[in-house]
Amino acid sequence: MEKRTALITGGGSGIGLTIARAFALAGVTPVLAGRSKARLEAAAANIEGAAFVPLDVTCEESVQHAFSHLTTAGYEPDILVNNAGAAATASFERTDIATWQAMLDVNLTGAFLCARAALPTMKKRGFGRVVTIASTAGLKGYAYTAAYAAAKHGVIGMTRSLALELAGTGVTANTVCPGFTDTDIVQSSIQNIVEKTGRSEKEALEALTKHNPEKRLIAPEEVADTVLWLAGERASAINGQAVAVACGEIM
Structure with a gap:
C-alpha cells in the first residue's frame, strides 16, 4: 500500500482520524478532509506525512474545488474513505424536514459527490478503493433514527449499484457498518x-x-482495521459488500 494516497472525509476527529493514523502506519499518505481548517491542521500536524484539505461534503462546489486542489497539489486519492457523517435522533413524527434533509445530505449525498469526483482518476489508473462508513442502522434500523437509518440504507444501496458498474476496472466500492x-x-x-x-x-x-x-x-481501531483491509491490494475480490463491525449483532 506504500505510495498510495487516501482521502478521508471527516478526518479531523473520531473514526476518521483513527483511520488516517492507521493508513499512515501502513505507508499510505493520508489526506484529512473536513469543514474545520483549524481542526484539520491540528490533526494533520500529529500524523507524519499527512496533508489536509477543507471540504464540505454536502456542497457540490466545495467537493469540486477540493478535488481540483488535490490534483494540483499531487494528492489525487487512490483510496477514498467516505467517513463524514452525522446522526440526529427523534421520533418519526417529530422528525422535521430540515433534519430529514440534513441526514440525507451529509450521510448519503456527501458520499455520492465525493465518490463521483474520485472515480475518473481511479479508473484511469486501474486501481481504486471507495470505502464508505455506513452503520448497522443501514442494515436493520433502530427506533428514533428514521432519517439517519434511511440515509445509511441509501448509501449501502448506492454502493452495491456502484460496485456492479466498477466490476473489471480495478476499482472497488464497499461499506463498513459499525455498531x-x-x-x-x-x-x-x-x-x-x-x-x-x-x-x-x-x-x-x-x-x-x-x-x-x-x-x-466498538473501538474506532476495529473500524480502522477493517477499512485498511478493504483498501488493500488483496481485497480486490471484495466489492459491493456491507461489512458489519458489530461483535456478532444479528442484522
Whole structure:
C-alpha cells in the first residue's frame, strides 16, 4: 500500500482520524478532509506525512474545488474513505424536514459527490478503493433514527449499484457498518439520553449496547482495521459488500 494516497472525509476527529493514523502506519499518505481548517491542521500536524484539505461534503462546489486542489497539489486519492457523517435522533413524527434533509445530505449525498469526483482518476489508473462508513442502522434500523437509518440504507444501496458498474476496472466500492462506536458522537448520545430520560450514564450505555452480544462499544481501531483491509491490494475480490463491525449483532 506504500505510495498510495487516501482521502478521508471527516478526518479531523473520531473514526476518521483513527483511520488516517492507521493508513499512515501502513505507508499510505493520508489526506484529512473536513469543514474545520483549524481542526484539520491540528490533526494533520500529529500524523507524519499527512496533508489536509477543507471540504464540505454536502456542497457540490466545495467537493469540486477540493478535488481540483488535490490534483494540483499531487494528492489525487487512490483510496477514498467516505467517513463524514452525522446522526440526529427523534421520533418519526417529530422528525422535521430540515433534519430529514440534513441526514440525507451529509450521510448519503456527501458520499455520492465525493465518490463521483474520485472515480475518473481511479479508473484511469486501474486501481481504486471507495470505502464508505455506513452503520448497522443501514442494515436493520433502530427506533428514533428514521432519517439517519434511511440515509445509511441509501448509501449501502448506492454502493452495491456502484460496485456492479466498477466490476473489471480495478476499482472497488464497499461499506463498513459499525455498531455503536466509542466516539464523541456516541458520548453525546449518551448524555442526551441522560438529560432526556433521567437515566444514569451506565443505563444509557446499556441501552445503546443492548443489541451487541458483547455488550460494549466498538473501538474506532476495529473500524480502522477493517477499512485498511478493504483498501488493500488483496481485497480486490471484495466489492459491493456491507461489512458489519458489530461483535456478532444479528442484522
